[in-house]
Amino acid sequence: MLETAKPSGGDIVKSVTGTLDIKYRFSYGERYDRFFREMRDNKRIMGIACPKCGAVLLPPRPYCGFCYTPVDEWVELSDEGALLTYTVVHLPFIGQPTEPPYIYAFIMLDGADVQFPHILGEIEAADVRSGMRVKAVWAEERKGTLHDIKYFRPV
Amino acid sequence: MTRPVAVIGTGQTKYVSRRDDKNVPEIVREAGLRALADAGLKPSDVDAVVIGSAPEIFEGVNYPEDWIAPALGMCPGPVMRVHTGGTVGAATGIAGFYHVASGAYDTVLAVAYQKLSDGVPQYGLSACYDPLWDRDFACGAPALVGLQSRQYLDRHAPAVTEEHGAMVAVKNRRNALLNPYAQIRREITVADVMSSPPVAEPLKLLDCCPTSDGAAAMVIASEQTARKKCPRPAWFSGVGTCSESPYVPHVDMAYPESCVRAAQQAYQMAWIYEPARELDVAEVYEAFSFQELIWCEALGLCRPGEGGKLIESGRSDLDGALPVNTSGGVLSSNPIGASAMIRQVEAAMQVMGRAGEHQVDGVHRALAHSWGGAIQFSTVTIFSDEI
Amino acid sequence: MALKPPELTYMEGESRCDYNWTTGEVVGTFLAALRDHGKMLAGVCESCGQVAVPPTSYCESCGSEVSDLREVGPRGVVMSWARVADDFEGAPAEAPFRYVLVRPAGADTELLHVAPDDDGIRIGATVRPEFRPREQRGGAITDIRWFVPDGAESEGS
Numbered sequence: 133m134l135e136t137a138k139p140s141g142g143d144i145v146k147s148v149t150g151t152l153d154i155k156y157r158f159s160y161g162e163r164y165d166r167f168f169r170e171m172r173d174n175k176r177i178m179g180i181a182c183p184k185c186g187a188v189l190l191p192p193r194p195y196c197g198f199c200y201t202p203v204d205e206w207v208e209l210s211d212e213g214a215l216l217t218y219t220v221v222h223l224p225f226i227g228q229p230t231e232p233p234y235i236y237a238f239i240m241l242d243g244a245d246v247q248f249p250h251i252l253g254e255i256e257a258a259d260v261r262s263g264m265r266v267k268a269v270w271a272e273e274r275k276g277t278l279h280d281i282k283y284f285r286p287v
Numbered sequence: 288m289t290r291p292v293a294v295i296g297t298g299q300t301k302y303v304s305r306r307d308d309k310n311v312p313e314i315v316r317e318a319g320l321r322a323l324a325d326a327g328l329k330p331s332d333v334d335a336v337v338i339g340s341a342p343e344i345f346e347g348v349n350y351p352e353d354w355i356a357p358a359l360g361m362c363p364g365p366v367m368r369v370h371t372g373g374t375v376g377a378a379t380g381i382a383g384f385y386h387v388a389s390g391a392y393d394t395v396l397a398v399a400y401q402k403l404s405d406g407v408p409q410y411g412l413s414a415c416y417d418p419l420w421d422r423d424f425a426c427g428a429p430a431l432v433g434l435q436s437r438q439y440l441d442r443h444a445p446a447v448t449e450e451h452g453a454m455v456a457v458k459n460r461r462n463a464l465l466n467p468y469a470q471i472r473r474e475i476t477v478a479d480v481m482s483s484p485p486v487a488e489p490l491k492l493l494d495c496c497p498t499s500d501g502a503a504a505m506v507i508a509s510e511q512t513a514r515k516k517c518p519r520p521a522w523f524s525g526v527g528t529c530s531e532s533p534y535v536p537h538v539d540m541a542y543p544e545s546c547v548r549a550a551q552q553a554y555q556m557a558w559i560y561e562p563a564r565e566l567d568v569a570e571v572y573e574a575f576s577f578q579e580l581i582w583c584e585a586l587g588l589c590r591p592g593e594g595g596k597l598i599e600s601g602r603s604d605l606d607g608a609l610p611v612n613t614s615g616g617v618l619s620s621n622p623i624g625a626s627a628m629i630r631q632v633e634a635a636m637q638v639m640g641r642a643g644e645h646q647v648d649g650v651h652r653a654l655a656h657s658w659g660g661a662i663q664f665s666t667v668t669i670f671s672d673e674i
Numbered sequence: 675m676a677l678k679p680p681e682l683t684y685m686e687g688e689s690r691c692d693y694n695w696t697t698g699e700v701v702g703t704f705l706a707a708l709r710d711h712g713k714m715l716a717g718v719c720e721s722c723g724q725v726a727v728p729p730t731s732y733c734e735s736c737g738s739e740v741s742d743l744r745e746v747g748p749r750g751v752v753m754s755w756a757r758v759a760d761d762f763e764g765a766p767a768e769a770p771f772r773y774v775l776v777r778p779a780g781a782d783t784e785l786l787h788v789a790p791d792d793d794g795i796r797i798g799a800t801v802r803p804e805f806r807p808r809e810q811r812g813g814a815i816t817d818i819r820w821f822v823p824d825g826a827e828s829e830g831s
Contacts, residue, residue: 144702145709145813146307148695152347157684158418165682168419172682187536191420197532217441217540219433220488221426226410226691229423236424236487238434245536249421257488262441276682278423310698313731330737347693358730360737406693418687 163192166206168276175270175280179244181205187245210242211268212287220257229279233257239266239284253283289388291674293513293520294380294635296326296506302470302620305404306500311351312358315400318502318625319359322396325641326506327516330360333506334392339369339379339399340624344411346402359396372415372659373572374528375399376503376628377666383507384523393509400502401622408498408623415661426487428574429495431661433487436577439541439594440489447595449489452576453480454598456493456618459573462605463615465644470499470620480576494576501622503629510674521635524652525557525669533661545665546585546658553667554587559652562587566669567650568610568637570630572657574617579603582656583611586667605645613637613645627657631668638670700731703743709813712805716746716781727781728815734783747778749824750785752799757791767820776801776821787821794823 160168163180170176179188180203182196188207189196196203218237235257238247252260253269266284274280298321300306300314309317315338323329336359338352352368367386371378376399383397409427416422425431440447457477463469475493483492513520527549531538550562559565569588573579580594588609589597597603603611612618614633617626634653636642655668697705700717704727707715717729721738725746733740753775761769770791775784787803789795801821811817 143706144699145697145705146702147697148705148814149693150347150695151690151692153688153690156418156687156689158687159684160419160682164419168682185536189534189536191417191534193534197535217434217438219430219437219490220485221430221433222485223409223426223429223487225413225426226407227413227688228426232426233485236426236430236434246534247538249424251424262437277685278420307696308699309731310696310701313698316732344689344691347691347695357734357737358732360732362734362737402696405695407691410691414689419685 163194167192168280171280172274172276175211177209177211177241177248177268179207179209181207188243190244190246190248207243209244213239213241213244213248213266215260215262215264215266216240216247217262218252218260235260237266237284250278250281251283252285254285290390291510291522292384292387293508293510293517293522294505294631294639294670295508295513295517295520296322296324296328297632297636297641298322298325298504299468299629299632300501301468302499302501302622304470304497304499306402311346311348311400311402311405312355314402314500315355315398315502316358318400318504319396319398322504322506326508328394328506333359333361333394333396335365335367335386335395336361337367337369337379337383337386337395337397339375339397339628341370341373341375341401342411342414344406344414345408345623346405355398359398365392372664373574373623374627374657374659374664374666376625377631377655377657377668378528378627380505380507380628380631381526381528381666381668383505384526387507387509388523394512395507396504397507397628398502398504399625399628401624402500403498403622404500429487429490432575432578433490435540435581435662436489436575439577439581442541443592443595446592447580450477450481451580451595451598452489452494453477455573455576455579456480458598458604459579459612459616459618462613462645463619466615466619467643468620469615470497471615472619489577490575496574496617496621499620499622501620501625503625503632505628505632505635517639519639519672521638521653521670522672522674523668524671525553525555525559525667527552527556527667529665531663533663540662541581542585542591543658543662543665545663546582546656549665549667550586553669557652557669557671559669562654563589563609566609566652566654568613568634568647569654570612570614570616570633570656572617572627572630573612574621574626576618578658579611579616582658586654586656605647610647613642613647627659627666630655630657634668634670638672698731700729700740700743704728705813705815708815708817709811713745714747714778714785714803715743716778718742718744724783725781726783727778727785744780746780747803749800749802750776750778750781750821752795752797752801753777753784754797755789755795766816771820774801774821787815787818789821792823800824
């Protein structure tokens, strides 16, 4: 029946294209605000310590995700740590600030109990090893985002 | 605590990279009607519908349940939508189980779908991350699972190697050759996988799942209806779900706690003490090859660190002692919102004896697993041929 | 401790993604008829008789398969309307305009569209679609520019 109803002038419209473009304002909240101000102004990475289980948490938050205790004790972390794991990203994606390939890494900063996500620099992918020591290289111009650190380099 | 509940019919669409003859409600309808036909029921026999799909950003539409429910003949009627990241398909099946187990409904149609070709899948996946924290670096799913796979490989080296991941990719694509619904049906070799282009190392292209359009459905019914309509129902004998955070202290991606706990919950409910011995078949959500080994360890199908030995031994092959991903797995078809339900569908079909060419002989107990989010959601469902 | 007002209140972000929505055969035929013939097609349910516009391949009323398409309208009746006084991002017309639910003659359901901000747009009023010129049509619901009160002069025609 569809055959007879088909318009004679052309093919059916198989798809409709469109773009969704939405602007967001992601709220920092009090904890991210303090965290990123310390990064921007003092080149300091701050964690928050749980008074109950003792874990030093990242990203900063008002409660411990482990034992649900309210947390408020800020602790300065080293900008140096050990590489937990890494991957060489070859896949491009929309809005990606770093051009692939790049080395995406989880770093356990000295003094922290939760991984810090960032990228590695000044090293070839083939030379990267889990467990190796890395240190933050700070950006000259800092705006209060994770890009205030350019990358982590091998120590 | 609960009354007996079974899957009495399943339905799937052929998974393809672009389904351009049908829109979203139409592909869901196709799977839903197939499941009803498999159960010998009509849409009017359904008391409630549970719908699952992953983030709307994949298709660029909002509250899709609004237009999907009428396509299933449920308008007006009880409809609920479920959403738990990549586990949503399985969570939808589990929600359907609760609908019936609670006594609230007798016969429920659970459907899950995704039409990834309508949008940009990796963009949707990248939006899963905290925009203030890790979104800029985490590139969709491959980067996260690249980190997970590296952690797993480095922990167990040299007992687990990149070739072991490639062997999983080869095995599952081989199984997919027997599954008419699978998208990727191609014989490949370990050398093909090892020489395929890097995506997020150690993941190479052939270690990765495709993106698919498709839907899956299950008819879930009470004991009374199951006994009347189905000669060999797949009884829900254990379900477990667990959610954790990607930012818990010392999160272990190579042996995820949410998976371990979901499995414990399901095994306890199903009275399973030795999963590696008591299960006959397992479908695990291996969106990337190394994950099959990681999940098998966390589910207790082999010992930690013995994933490499498991795949090498042939034990998880289609003709092995405990076949894993008989359907071809997520590596062969991946309509994200449906992928976790496809695991349940395959496990249920194996118990019901309706898996066709990839049917394993004498399946009494089958496991379906899924993961989602930034490896924070896990589900485990056990189907059995007896209550 | 005195609380300091936060400095970094928010980060600006944008979510921009292109889509290519599959229409399916029935909706695709409906859109092509708008584009090629300036006609509205409705789906006729052989089971319950409902005539639905826009059509779907399944009957939203009884769940049956729908494969029979039939022309409805072009005139229709306004079932409800709402006046939009101010412009907003993504608005389908320049404010002021009216949203209308139009039930085309011969159909059992309503089509959501827009209309000029005209007092002739009221419940029960007869309206007709004003199609865009053929060369401007692309096979979308916006190939109908809007519905105008029946008898009104078409703008630019």
